[in-house]
Each structure stands twice: as C-alpha cells, then as structure tokens.
Amino acid sequence: MNRRLLGLAALALVPVLVLVAFFVVPVAAMLQLGFWPDGELDVAGVLEVLTRDRTVRVLLFTLGSATAGTVLSVLLGLPAAYVLHRTALPLRRVVRALLLVPFVLPTVVVGVAFRQLLGEGGPLGPLGLDATPVAIVLGLVFFNVAVVIRVVGSAWESLDERAGQAAATLGAAPWTVLRTVTLPRLRPAIVSAATVVFLFCSTAFGVVLTLGGPRYATVETEIYLLTVQVFDLQAAAALSVLQLVVVAVLLVAAQRTRVSAPVAREASRARPVTRADAVPVTATLLVLLYVALPIAALVAGSLRVAGEWSLGNYAALDTTGERTSLLVPVTEALANSLRTAVDATWMALGTGLLVALVVTRRSRSRVERRVRGVLDGFFMLPLGVSAVTLGFGFLVALDQPPLDLRDSPLLVPIAQALVALPLVVRTLVPVLSGIDDRQRQAAASLGAGPLRTLTTVDVPVLWRPMLAGAGFAFAASLGEFGATSFLARAEAPTLPVVIFRLLGTPGQMNYGMALAASVVLAATTALVMLLVERLRVPSLGAL
Amino acid sequence: MKSSLSVTLVAALLAGCSLTGGSSDEQSTAEDGTTPGEVVLVTHESFNLPKPLVKQFEEESGLDLEIRSAGDAGALTTRLAVTADNPTGDVAFGVDNTFASRALEEDVFDTLDVELPAGADDYVLPGDDGQRLAPVDNGNVCVNVDATWFEERDLAPPESLDDLADPAYEGLFVTPSALSSSPGLAFLLATVAAYGEDWPTYWEDLLANDALVVDGWTDAYYGDFTQGGEGGTRPIVLSYDSSPAFTVPKGSDESTTEALLDTCFRQVEYAGVLAGAANPEGGRELVEFLLGEDVQAALPGSMYVFPVRDGVALPEEWAAHAEQPADPYAVDPDEIAANRDAWLEEWRDLVTG
Numbered sequence: 001m002n003r004r005l006l007g008l009a010a011l012a013l014v015p016v017l018v019l020v021a022f023f024v025v026p027v028a029a030m031l032q033l034g035f036w037p038d039g040e041l042d043v044a045g046v047l048e049v050l051t052r053d054r055t056v057r058v059l060l061f062t063l064g065s066a067t068a069g070t071v072l073s074v075l076l077g078l079p080a081a082y083v084l085h086r087t088a089l090p091l092r093r094v095v096r097a098l099l100l101v102p103f104v105l106p107t108v109v110v111g112v113a114f115r116q117l118l119g120e121g122g123p124l125g126p127l128g129l130d131a132t133p134v135a136i137v138l139g140l141v142f143f144n145v146a147v148v149i150r151v152v153g154s155a156w157e158s159l160d161e162r163a164g165q166a167a168a169t170l171g172a173a174p175w176t177v178l179r180t181v182t183l184p185r186l187r188p189a190i191v192s193a194a195t196v197v198f199l200f201c202s203t204a205f206g207v208v209l210t211l212g213g214p215r216y217a218t219v220e221t222e223i224y225l226l227t228v229q230v231f232d233l234q235a236a237a238a239l240s241v242l243q244l245v246v247v248a249v250l251l252v253a254a255q256r257t258r259v260s261a262p263v264a265r266e267a268s269r270a271r272p273v274t275r276a277d278a279v280p281v282t283a284t285l286l287v288l289l290y291v292a293l294p295i296a297a298l299v300a301g302s303l304r305v306a307g308e309w310s311l312g313n314y315a316a317l318d319t320t321g322e323r324t325s326l327l328v329p330v331t332e333a334l335a336n337s338l339r340t341a342v343d344a345t346w347m348a349l350g351t352g353l354l355v356a357l358v359v360t361r362r363s364r365s366r367v368e369r370r371v372r373g374v375l376d377g378f379f380m381l382p383l384g385v386s387a388v389t390l391g392f393g394f395l396v397a398l399d400q401p402p403l404d405l406r407d408s409p410l411l412v413p414i415a416q417a418l419v420a421l422p423l424v425v426r427t428l429v430p431v432l433s434g435i436d437d438r439q440r441q442a443a444a445s446l447g448a449g450p451l452r453t454l455t456t457v458d459v460p461v462l463w464r465p466m467l468a469g470a471g472f473a474f475a476a477s478l479g480e481f482g483a484t485s486f487l488a489r490a491e492a493p494t495l496p497v498v499i500f501r502l503l504g505t506p507g508q509m510n511y512g513m514a515l516a517a518s519v520v521l522a523a524t525t526a527l528v529m530l531l532v533e534r535l536r537v538p539s540l541g542a543l
Numbered sequence: 544m545k546s547s548l549s550v551t552l553v554a555a556l557l558a559g560c561s562l563t564g565g566s567s568d569e570q571s572t573a574e575d576g577t578t579p580g581e582v583v584l585v586t587h588e589s590f591n592l593p594k595p596l597v598k599q600f601e602e603e604s605g606l607d608l609e610i611r612s613a614g615d616a617g618a619l620t621t622r623l624a625v626t627a628d629n630p631t632g633d634v635a636f637g638v639d640n641t642f643a644s645r646a647l648e649e650d651v652f653d654t655l656d657v658e659l660p661a662g663a664d665d666y667v668l669p670g671d672d673g674q675r676l677a678p679v680d681n682g683n684v685c686v687n688v689d690a691t692w693f694e695e696r697d698l699a700p701p702e703s704l705d706d707l708a709d710p711a712y713e714g715l716f717v718t719p720s721a722l723s724s725s726p727g728l729a730f731l732l733a734t735v736a737a738y739g740e741d742w743p744t745y746w747e748d749l750l751a752n753d754a755l756v757v758d759g760w761t762d763a764y765y766g767d768f769t770q771g772g773e774g775g776t777r778p779i780v781l782s783y784d785s786s787p788a789f790t791v792p793k794g795s796d797e798s799t800t801e802a803l804l805d806t807c808f809r810q811v812e813y814a815g816v817l818a819g820a821a822n823p824e825g826g827r828e829l830v831e832f833l834l835g836e837d838v839q840a841a842l843p844g845s846m847y848v849f850p851v852r853d854g855v856a857l858p859e860e861w862a863a864h865a866e867q868p869a870d871p872y873a874v875d876p877d878e879i880a881a882n883r884d885a886w887l888e889e890w891r892d893l894v895t896g
Contacts, residue, residue, distance in 0.1 A: 033625060108761065115757075115766045121776040131757075209758045214720035215895045225722055228617040230884050231624065231645055301772065306793070327591060327610075392625055399629050406631050407611070485588070486618065490610040501588055503761045506782075506789040506847060511765050511772060 004364060005371075012358045012375060015351045021403060022414055023382050026393025027240070033396065034237020042234065049238035059242065062218040065133060066202035069140030073197050074190065076141065077148025079280035080287045085153035087277060088270040095288060096153075097529035100146045100471070102291055104479030104525045105298075106496045107143075107206025108503060109518040113294040114139055114211055116301070131213035139207040142294065144197045145287060147423075151196070154468050155189035155430050156182075158461070174276055187257070189430040195254040196426050199247065199383035205482060219243045223386045240389050247384025251377040295522065302515035306508065313512035317520065321510050326498060327491060330517045333498040334524065337478055340413050340494055344477035347417035349470050352424030355379045357458075359425075360432035379425055382418045387482025390415065394487060409492065415483040420473035427469040428462065435461055471532040475525050495521050581607045582825035583632035585817070587619040588612050590637060591845040592838070600832050606825045616642055616725050616812075623817070624649040630817040633826035636679060636833065640811045641728055643668050643676060644880030652676060652815035653823060657830050660839075662853030666811045669875055676813035679833050680848035683784040683807035683871050684729035686716075689769045690801045692778035701779065703805050704737050708748035717755040717767040718781040721890050724759040725810075730781050731890055732879065733808035736872035742886075746893050756894050770800050785847050788864040796863070804868040812848065 035041060049055060080099070084092045102110065116122050118130045129135045164181045172180070183190075203220045217225070219239055226236040273281060305312040317330040326333075359376040363369035382390070394415065398405045405411050435458060443453045481496040488497050495517060502514035582604075584590075590612055597608050611632060613622045620642040623635055627649050638646045646652060652675040659673055666678035686707065693700040701712050719727035734742045750756075755777065757763050765772040768780040770790055784807060787798040814833050816826035832838060839850035843861050857865075 030625075108759075111758070112762065112766055112772070115762065116772065116774050119766060119774070119776075120755075121774040209723055210762060213758060214722050214756050214891065221723075228614070228621050229722060229728075230887065231621060232884070233625075304773065307773075327594075392621065395622060395631060396625050399626070399631075486613050486622070488612070490586070490590070490612040497588070503765070504589065504759075506764075506786055508789070 005368060008358060008361070008368065008371065011354060015355045015358070015379065016375075018351055019379060019382075019418075022394075022418055023385075023390070026397040027385055027389055028393075029397035030233070030389045030393040031237045031240060034233040034235075034240075037234055045234050046238040046241075049235040050242060055239070055242075058217050058219055058222050058239075059246075061133075061216060062202050062220070063246075065136055065140065065208075065216075065218065066198050066204075068133075068137045069144065069201035069204075070194050070198040072137065072141045073144045073148050073201075074194055076283065076287050076290075077145045077193070078152060078190070079283035080145070081149045081153035081156055083273075083277065083280045083284040084149060085157040086270060087273045087281075089273050089281065089284075092270075093530065093533045095284075096149070097526045097533055099149055099288070099291055100475055100529045101295065101522045101526050102142050103144075103146050104475045105143075105295075105518060105522055106479065106481055106499050107139075107204075108210060108481075108500060109298065109514065110139065110142065110294060111206060111210025112503070113298045113301070114142075116297050117294060118211075131211070131215060133212070133216060135211040136208055136216060139211045140201045140204055142291060143204070143207065144200055145291070147197050147200070148190075148193045150468060150472065151193035151427055151430070152186060152189045154427065154465055155186055155434070158431070158434075158464070159185060188433060191254055191257050192426045192430050195251070195380070196383070196422060198250065199380065199422070202246075203243075203383065203386060205387065219246075220386050224388045227388050227392065236389070240386065243386065244381065244384055247381065248377065251380050251384075255373055255377060298515055298522075299519055302512065302519045305512055313509075313516035314520075316509060316513050317516060321502060321505070321507070321513055326493075326501065328493065328498075330495070330498055330502075330513065330520070333493050333495045333517075334520060336492050337495040337521075338524070340416065341474045341477035343410070343413035344416035344420060344480075345470055345473040347413060348420040348424050348473040348477075349466065351417070352421050352428060352469060352473075353462075353466070355421070355425050356428035356432050360429055360435075362437040376425075376429070380422045383422045387419075388486075390418070391483045391486030394483075407489075409489065411487045412484055412489075412494070413477070415487055416477040416480045417473070419480055419483065420476040423472045423476060424469040427465045427472060431461055431465045432458065467532050471529050474528055478521060478525055478528075580605065581609060582634065582822050582829050583609045583611060584829060585611050585613065585619070585623065585630070585632035585635045587616050587637040588614060589846060593841055593845055596838055596841060599837065600829065604825065604828050604832070606822075606828070608829070620646050623651045627651050628819065630819050633817060633820040633822045634814060634829045635817055636812070636814040638676070638813050638815075639725070640668060640809075640813075640876055641725065641732065641879060641883075643671070643813060644876045647671065647675065648880070650818060653818045653820065655815055655827070655830065657827060657834070660834050660852040663834065663851040666851045668811070668813065670877055676815045677830055677834060678811050678851045679814045680839075680842050680846065681809060681811045681851055682848040683802075683809050683868055684726045684733070684781065685784045685786075685802040685804065685807040685868065686730075687768075687780050687782040687786050687800050687802050689778035689780075689799065691799045692769050700801070700803075702803055704734060704745070707754065707779070707806075708745065708752050710752065712752065712779065714753040714755075715777050716749070716752075716779040716781075717757060717763045717777040719760045719763045720756050720758055720894070722887060726760050726781055726783070727756075728887075729808040729810055731886065732874045733806065733872040735886060736808070736874050743889060743893055746890065750893065783847065784867055785843070785849075785861065785865040787866075788860040791860060791864060798864045802866065804866060807868040807871040809868075809871040809873055811851075 035046060083089055084096050115130065117124050118135055119125055164177045167177045167181050205220050205224065208216060208218050208221050219242065223236050223239050226232045302313050303309055320326040320329050359372045363372055394411060395406055439457045440453050443457055448456065479496060481500065484494055485497055488494055499514050499517045502510045600608055613619055616637055616639050619637050623646055655675050655677055657677055659677060663678050666681055667673040668676050688700040701707055706712060707716050718730055721727040721731035734745055738745045755767060757767060763780050764782055767775045767777045769775045769778045784802045787800045787802055790800040791798045814830050816823050816830065820826050834852065836855060839852040839855045842848050842850050843858050849867060
C-alpha cells in the first residue's frame with residue numbers, strides 16, 4: 001500500500017466508522033431478524049417474498065413514480081436554477097429561500113393541504129386527481145424541486161462564463177450555447193441532483209400514503225406496513241435488500257455518467273434580466289406558483305378559527321393545546337427542533353466534508369479510483385434505506401456498550417445527520433471535483449503543505465457550497481419525521497412530532513394549531529435559508 | 544454591516560444550543576452506574592399524563608418516571624417485539640386488543656401481580672385474564688355523522704352498518720385505511736364481527752356506494768369530513784365515540800356531530816411489566832398507579848378515552864356528549880391473531896380493485 005492510499009484511508013476512517021456504526025450495523029441487525037427468523041437462515045422464505053406478484057407491482061410503481069418525479073423536478077428546476085442563481089431578478093434571494101420551504105414541511109401537513117386543493121371539494125377537485133399517481137408525482141416534485149434548484153444553481157453560479165461568451169461571439173445562438181457549452185459542464189451537478197431527488201422520491205413515505213390512498217404502495221410504504229402493521233420482518237427484510245440493491249445499481253449508473261472535466265471557475269456577476277430570459281423567468285414563476293399554492297392553503301387555514309379570520313391559532317402555540325393535548329408547548333418543541341438541527345448540521349457537515357474530500361481527490365491508479373467510487377456510493381446508501389428499518393435498527397443494534405445509545409439524546413440528531421449527509425456530500429462533490437488538480441499541484445510545487453493547499457485552493461471555492469450544505473442539513477433536520485418519530489423522547493419532541501400529534505388528536509383548536517405550527521416551521525426554515533443567503537456574500541471577495 | 548449581524552446571530556445560535564444543551568435531564572444515575580430510583584415507561588405517541596400526576600407518582604413512589612414514546616400502537620408493539628430480549632423500559636402502555644396477541648406471542652411481558660380495580664374485569668384480554676396485561680382504558684371506534692348537515696337537508700342520518708351501503712347515503716362516507724390506521728383496522732374488524740365470513744360482500748357494497756378510503760384518521764376527519772377542516776364534502780366519517788364532545792360550538796350545549804352507537808368496535812389499551820425489566824418492582828407500582836383513581840379520572844381529558852375503573856366521574860362535556868355503546872362489536876384476540884394478515888390482504892384486494 002502506497003502513501004497516497006494510506007492518506008486516503010486515514011481521511012476516510014472517521015466517516016466510514018460513523019457509517020458502519022450508525023447505518024451498517026443497525027440495518028444489518030434488522031435484516032438479521034428477517035433472514036434468521038428463528039436463529040436459522042431462511043433464504044427460501046426471503047426469495048418467496050421477492051417472487052410475489054405484489055412485490056413486482058410495488059417495485060415497478062416505485063421506479064415509475066420516482067422516475068416521473070425526478071424528470072419533472074429536473075425540468076422545472078433547471079430554468080429556475082438559472083434565473084435564481086445567474087440573473088439579477090428582483091427578490092431572487094427571497095424566492096430562493098422560499099422555494100426551500102416545502103422541503104421541510106411535514107408530509108402529513110402538505111398531504112392535507114394538497115388534498116384540500118385536489119380533493120372533492122377543493123378548487124382543483126374537478127380535475128379528478130385525488131388519490132391518483134399524478135397526485136403522488138405532483139407531491140414528490142413539490143418537495144424535491146428545491147434540491148435541483150440548489151444543487152444545480154450553486155454549480156451554475158460559479159461556472160466560468162467565458163467559454164459560453166466565446167461561443168456566443170462566434171455566432172452561437174443562446175440555445176446552442178446552452179446545449180453545447182453550458183449544460184455539458186453542468187452535467188455533474190445535474191446528475192448529482194437527479195440522483196438525490198430520485199433517492200428521495202423512491203423512498204418517499206408520507207406523500208405516497210396521503211396522496212395515493214391505500215391504492216398505491218411503494219417499496220418504502222410496503223416495508224412500513226410489513227414491519228409495523230403485519231409484523232412480517234422476513235418480508236420487510238427481503239424488500240429492504242431489494243431497495244438497497246436497486247439504489248446501489250442506480251448509484252453505480254450515476255457514477256458512470258457523472259465523470260466530470262475540471263472546470264475553471266470564477267465569480268460570476270448576476271446579470272440583469274433581459275427579454276431573452278422570458279422563457280426561464282416564466283418557468284420560474286410557474287414553479288413558484290406551484291409551490292406557493294399548497295403553502296397558501298396552509299397559511300390561510302392557519303389563520304382561521306371557527307370559520308373566522310383570527311390569529312388565535314398562533315396565540316395558542318405557547319400552550320399545550322386544547323385540553324392539554326401536548327406534553328410541552330409548541331414553542332418548546334421548536335426550541336428542541338432548533339437545537340437538534342444544530343447538532344445534526346455539524347455532524348453532517350463534518351462527516352460530509354471528509355467524505356467529499358476523499359471521493360474527489362484525483363486518483364492516480366485504477367485501484368484508487370475504484371476505492372473512491374465505492375466510498376462515494378457507500379455514503380449515499382442511507383438515502384436508500386427506509387426510516388423504519390433504520391429507526392428500529394437503532395433500537396435493536398445500539399443496545400450494548402460502548403454504543404448503548406438507545407436512550408441518548410444524541411440518537412435523534414445522529415439519525416437526522418445520516419439523512420442529511422448525502423445532501424451535504426452531493427452539494428460539495430460537484431464543486432470539489434470541478435477544481436483543477438493542477439492548481440493543487442502548482443500550490444504544492446511552490447512549497448505549500450497539504451493543509452496550506454487545502455486552505456488556499458479548496459476552501460475558498462468550498463465556502464459557499466459548505467453554507468448551502470449546512471442550510472440543507474439544517475432544513476432536512478428541522479423537517480425530518482420518519483426516523484425521529486421512532487426515536488424522539490417523549491419530553492423532548494421535535495416540532496414535526498408535535499404537529500403530527502396535534503393533527504392526530506380531536507379538537508378544532510388542535511387542528512388550527514397544527515397548521516399554525518407548520519407555518520412557523522416553514523417560516524423558521526425560510527429565515528435560516530435567508531441567513532445562509534446573506535452569509536454567502538462576503539465569500540465572493542475570496543474567490 | 545448586515546452580514547455581520549447575521550454572523551452574530553448564527554454564532555449565537557450555534558453557541559447557545561448545541562449538543563445536549565437545554566435538555567432538562569436530571570441525571571439520577573447512582574454511583575455504581577445503575578439507576579434504582581427510576582422507572583421507565585415505553586408508550587405510544589398519544590400517551591399524555593398530566594404533569595401534576597407525574598409529580599404525584601414520583602412523590603408517592605420515590606421513583607423518577609421517565610416516559611419514552613415511539614410511533615403509534617403498531618410501531619410500539621413492533622418496538623417491544625424487536626427489543627424483547629433487552630427492553631428499553633420497565634413498563635409498556637398502549638398495546639391494544641388488536642395488537643396484544645403479537646406482543647404476547649413474542650413474550651414481551653412478564654406476569655403481573657396487580658389487583659385490578661372493580662370494573663376492569665370487564666376489559667381483560669380474553670385468553671390472558673389479566674395475567675400479563677392490565678386493561679387501563681377503553682374507547683370505541685364508531686361511525687360519526689354531521690347532524691347539522693342531515694338536518695339542513697331534511698334527511699335522516701344512517702344508523703347501522705347496513706345503512707352505509709344504502710344508496711340514500713351514496714358518496715357520503717369516508718373512512719381511514721385498515722392498512723395504515725388503527726381506527727381503520729378497528730372498523731374492518733367491526734365489519735368482520737357483524738357479517739362474519741360475508742364481510743367482503745359488505746365491503747363490495749360499501750365501495751360500490753362510493754365510500755372513500757383515505758390514508759389515516761387525520762385525513763378522513765380533517766380532510767373530507769364536513770365538520771372537520773374547511774372544504775370537507777362528506778358528512779359521514781369513521782371516528783370515535785368521544786368525538787362528539789369535541790364538536791360542541793362555543794356558547795351551545797349541543798354537539799354538531801353524533802356517534803352511531805350500533806357501528807362501534809371496542810378498543811382496550813393495556814399496560815404490563817416488560818420481561819427483563821431493570822426495575823420490575825417499580826414497574827408494578829406504576830401499573831397500579833395507572834389503574835388508580837387519579838389517573839383513571841384524567842384519562843378522558845388527556846387521552847380521549849374512557850376509564851376502566853368503576854365510579855370515576857367523567858368531565859362535563861363527556862357526560863353530556865360522549866355516549867358509549869352498550870354492546871359494541873368484538874372479535875376474539877386469538878381469531879384476530881390467526882386471521883389478521885389474511886383479512887388485511889383480502890381487504891386490500893377489495894379496496895385497490
């Protein structure tokens with residue numbers, strides 16, 4: 001083993017250990033319960049599950065809806081990424097922050113909002129979309145279009161314009177420039193974003209249940225039903241393995257298409273919106289409308305008490321609800337959420353940075369490249385496993401010292417950091433891999449040590465995507481419900497857990513409070529994202 | 544300037560509340576690492592014991608009460624089953640009669656030496672006879688109707704399960720899915736109890752009458768029921784016997800909704816001491832406390848369920864508006880255990896067509 005590989009191993013050690021302890025071991029423990037039902041390996045039983053007609057149907061529906069959701073998210077997200085990150089559209093920062101809001105809304109709340117729009121009595125009711133696959137795909141896009149805008153947008157923002165300008169000078173029409181110069185160079189970021197979105201779509205849970213009704217099942221909802229309702233751990237394990245295999249195949253495929261050429265970067269100046277931007281601007285406004293409609297329905301609902309406009313629901317947020325439905329007031333749950341999100345963010349950011357550094361350093365040998373490729377995919381895997389499997393896995397596996405964490409307050413942020421980790425990695429990797437390695441070599445040949453090279457070459461470029469990644473991780477943590485609902489302590493619930501509880505308890509006031517609390521959650525996220533947007537400014541000088 | 548303000552804000556946020564900061568954990572761990580003075584209750588997300596009662600228990604017993612909640616009743620049961628060898632607490636509360644057989648099969652509970660209060664005998668789990676599970680509360684899943692809606696249209700509301708399949712009530716009923724919701728499952732069991740082997744035929748009629756099946760109770764009640772959120776279009780919904788107590792408009796003494804007492808399925812929630820508990824003695828004390836008068840009286844207010852103990856006074860609205868059915872539908876737990884999956888599969892085929 002040469003020194004480079006040793007260095008790689010040292011850098012990879014911490015994130016690999018983290019992932020083994022908090023992902024591999026817990027998931028393996030749940031799989032073990034399924035594969036060895038009575039202490040004996042039962043492969044036949046597992047294979048039987050995979051050959052059921054229903055399993056095939058569920059798998060096809062998962063792939064189909066996730067593909068549709070991803071394609072639509074990319075198609076809608078690209079023009080918006082351009083407009084919001086390259087042009088000087090008024091209020092673009094605010095719009096950028098607002099578009100991230102859906103990402104953190106509890107799915108059950110969005111489900112109710114969507115159903116009020118699409119349902120029998122809703123304004124879009126006549127379209128007959130309620131409980132159809134179309135409704136599911138619309139819901140998936142609602143949640144994920146922001147991922148495309150963010151990931152592609154931050155790559156687009158730092159894309160060197162000169163190549164495009166040269167092409168334009170040589171007579172290329174804007175469309176040709178876009179097709180032949182810009183898009184190919186954005187490809188790593190687009191593939192990155194699409195991969196993440198596909199993983200999110202294919203493991204979506206609440207959206208599918210709420211908007212699809214009992215008619216449509218995905219692998220994820222099926223694993224939940226099999227684990228919790230039917231307690232068929234064998235079938236659940238079979239589907240979990242299937243899910244992991246599909247995700248692994250997808251990641252390998254994405255890896256192949258992501259091959260990127262080094263891209264010279266420079267700080268680009270936002271340019272004024274011109275008539276030529278009419279199409280993307282219109283598309284962006286449509287995206288905004290699309291995202292705003294359910295949110296507007298939510299806000300309107302939160303402002304109504306007993307059929308009248310009122311702030312009563314908000315005033316009630318520092319109480320424990322109608323007839324003390326909650327153990328702690330909503331405001332305290334918000335504080336819990338913020339604390340947890342801070343912890344999840346530093347965990348995800350620290351680990352994610354190490355991972356991104358490991359996987360993007362230019363490889364000198366085939367073995368090295370392969371090792372990096374495997375690592376890259378490995379850290380994406382948590383997105384491909386169901387929250388139920390992970391949540392119960394924590395309880396089953398982390399019950400012995402030194403990792404007896406079942407009762408630890410750290411368990412929730414750890415689980416949320418795992419969910420956020422791929423987002424952070426996918427935000428950092430395209431940028432890091434876009435740095436020309438010759439810059440590092442030049443720095444090294446001028447006598448800079450590895451640390452100096454890092455601070456002078458990588459850090460200045462990394463600063464912005466780091467903040468974007470932090471914002472993402474923070475938002476993902478604020479909105480995470482799946483794993484949290486299994487792990488949160490009763491006396492320290494997070495905001496989504498409290499919202500879910502309010503929604504599940506009778507009483508008009510509780511319903512109103514749930515809507516108001518959702519608006520608060522959304523507003524908090526928007527605020528955090530606005531702060532991140534502001535913090536991005538000073539870094540420009542460093543470029 | 545503005546950006547430096549943001550930096551300060553973020554820095555303050557980071558510094559102020561990282562890690563376990565703000566948690567009100569009072570470490571009660573004794574010097575030898577054990578926690579003899581603590582009892583841990585594992586329960587579902589709807590559990591809610593008013594703070595004064597928690598304090599009362601802690602003072603009376605000298606034990607710290609820690610509550611850990613995990614998902615719904617199904618998730619709770621799965622949690623108990625997968626941690627059966629090494630439980631995450633001393634007592635579990637919230638396993639109900641539709642899930643109890645699973646917990647007993649997995650040997651989750653220890654035997655329970657607790658004397659049941661008068662009245663509780665009526666609710667013990669058949670086949671267990673209070674050996675391992677003590678009934679703590681009960682409630683019924685019943686079809687509810689929007690009384691005002693029917694009044695306005697001069698239409699008599701339905702009364703029975705049969706009525707729901709009557710063309711007069713076409714397109715008016717919404718119910719949560721039996722697959723993903725516990726009241727939904729209870730309603731399926733009610734139809735099994737009512738129609739025996741013919742229940743699938745009843746469901747065919749129900750669906751032919753344009754009954755709407757949605758994901759969960761929240762969805763049905765707040766999304767589609769005319770007395771739930773705004774914009775609901777269906778005046779008949781599956782809910783609870785206690786729901787009418789929550790739809791009494793301010794200044795009125797009459798509820799706008801009504802539970803159909805001939806359509807109900809009874810749910811009983813149990814508590815038990817977990818096998819392998821660190822503090823089984825404390826666990827027993829806690830179960831006794833849950834059966835005591837104070838907690839029993841608080842159940843309607845905090846968990847929307849009825850006490851099992853005789854002679855406990857109900858809150859005013861409940862006494863006036865939450866009537867319990869005299870003779871709800873019931874299915875034997877052993878029969879549920881044996882057929883549950885087959886029923887659910889058949890139901891799924893019917894509903895998904």
